[in-house]
Amino acid sequence: MELTGSQIFIKSLEEEGVDVIFGYPGGAVIDIYDEFHKSNFRHILVRHEQGAAHAADGYARSSGKVGVCIVTSGPGATNTVTGIATAYMDSIPIVVFTGQVPTSFIGTDAFQEADITGITRPCTKHNFLVRRVEDLAVTIKEAFHIARSGRPGPVLVDLPKDVMQSVTEYKPVTRISSTVSTYRPAIRVSQILDPISKAKRPLIFSGGGVILGGASDELREFAQNVNIPVTSTLMGLGAFPGTDPLWLGMPGMHGTYYANMAISHCDLMIAIGVRFDDRVTGTIDTFAPHAKIIHIDIDPATIDKNIKADVSIVSDCKSALQLINESLRNSQFTIPEGQYDDWFKQISTWKAEEPLSYHQDDKIIKPQFVIEKLYELTKGDAIITTEVGQNQMWAAQFYKFDHPNTFLSSGGLGTMGYGFPAAIGAQVAFPDKLVVDIAGDGSIQMNIQEMATAVQYNLPVKIVLLNNGYLGMVRQWQELFYKKRYSQTDIILQPDFVRLAEAYGAVGLKATKPEEVEPILRQGLFTPKTVIMDFHVSREEGVYPMVKPGSSLSEMELLTREMIN
């Protein structure tokens, strides 16, 4: 069958099972857009290309499928870079298609030419410039394969205009040449079970790899069978139930006191799908100083990168945990009665000493209170996205995530403006689910234009705005480390968010008193429309506890609210 590049493009997406694409048109992709029109392909028109990349990312994180977006050449392409880098840092499978000037113009500084494969080389898992229409179908196939296989990541495909206009014989691609190495887990289960049987203070430390690898059920079975407490990184929230008695909360800079103490005192750490990021470890040489470390990860390059492992297993989390669980079921593996008793007692003491806490009086709304109420009202049955800053940390601390793929947050890059377009992507993937973006007043304004997208497609995304009138997290650092010199963090001019919502045809609600929090949340969550709930919260509330940058996790006790004031 003779087809144009643009027709092959649509066919190839269909072959991959793509049911929706987020995008924004322009001259270089106008032929493709003509095919969208003719074939009635589902396309969500965003209002800024960064929004398209984040929406594809939110779609991918919530559904586990590859998210797809398309933009024009030059500025359209460069606008996606933050979204691509965000996905890269968190290993999220998206495929970004960019238009490009015709091949004969490449390198001539033509109108709207940008060397986007050059620009994105360091922040994509791989990228392609398609020079011949004959290569198009196979390149698209490879792009999806690379995005989702091994440690996932973003892939960019650059499409010159003339390639999309050229004609060639099309047949669906069945074989690809791409050599993304896959690793067969070489595990001796005894390497893991022996240390567990000997440990007195074991700890499971899980991360985003468990969610990406679809290994949450396996993690639960494993932790419950061996009865070992669990802490998870920001990226791993939801893989293990936040309501389980074994759950310790998130560790790290704004983690729980007891998770950090458990890391600092454990004698065995089973690290699964984590990369030991510096926000989690504190100073690296004092991280888990007493522990034998078992590290399971799909990416060989994470092994021994930041933390030296005593036992390392290169495997996807699911296969590794399945093997371990199987062996637990079939063997007489038991842990001597009472072996962990002292450990559990110690953990209970830490929990009692320093629980996550805040004080809600009857005058000013505390942001933590809003999140707790949100949790109570949703019973955890929602997809939560966050922006970046205090809002993100409070969401991680005070919302209990029981299910994987329900907490979407830019962990690695820390991208303000991520949460709202990501929520749009998640809502497109799950039209009937409650999707909530927990936002700060700074971050929400970074992609506020996507209100139009949400309203146009009837996407009932809820924005819970913790409005403190500050770039709160930066202000907190200025309070703690720069003698309260609030340089450029006090947002003097704010839009009226209620009227802003209304201007877009959405619903705007506002709460200024604690007793209004629950009614406004109820009203907002049960309105089947796009809603902004603007909560005017305590302006100088801080995120605590906190490990000072450059300190050990064990020094966390030094920095709770009381110690500062």
Added chain:
Amino acid sequence: MKKKAYTVSLLVNNKPDVLSRVSGTLGGRGYNIESLCVNTTMDPEISKIVLTTISNKTSVIQIKKQLDKLVDVRKTSVLTNGNATEREMALIKMNVTEENISEIRKAIDTLKCRIVFMGANCCILEATGRQDEIETALNYLKPMGIEDIARTGTIALGRK
């Protein structure tokens, strides 16, 4: 940890942007490339890149792992003095005068160099050897008047 020179040999797909992916992967992670050689192999679809970097053992393992992740890299090996033969080449342009010509000829005999071009008042020598041998040759010839040099990076073949 002690730093020393490591030679990394890669088999890569012979495509226009592969070199920049390889050098970008090292540069982006703060590793310096000391020398670099690229050419095709017996299979025209595959190129070999040989690069050297001053590093320690942990870092060079990390470099190898990061390079292995590149889609266009087929195989990476770290070669050391013990397990590989390494060579460099230099072309050296010398001013030739009646006074130094005999000196140059004598030097060539001792230095494993040869004359590859002879003009009226200059000549070009070719020196091939290990890096330290090239250094020795250059140091020896320097007083006789080197006009210009061009050096390749290291190439290396594993002995196994």
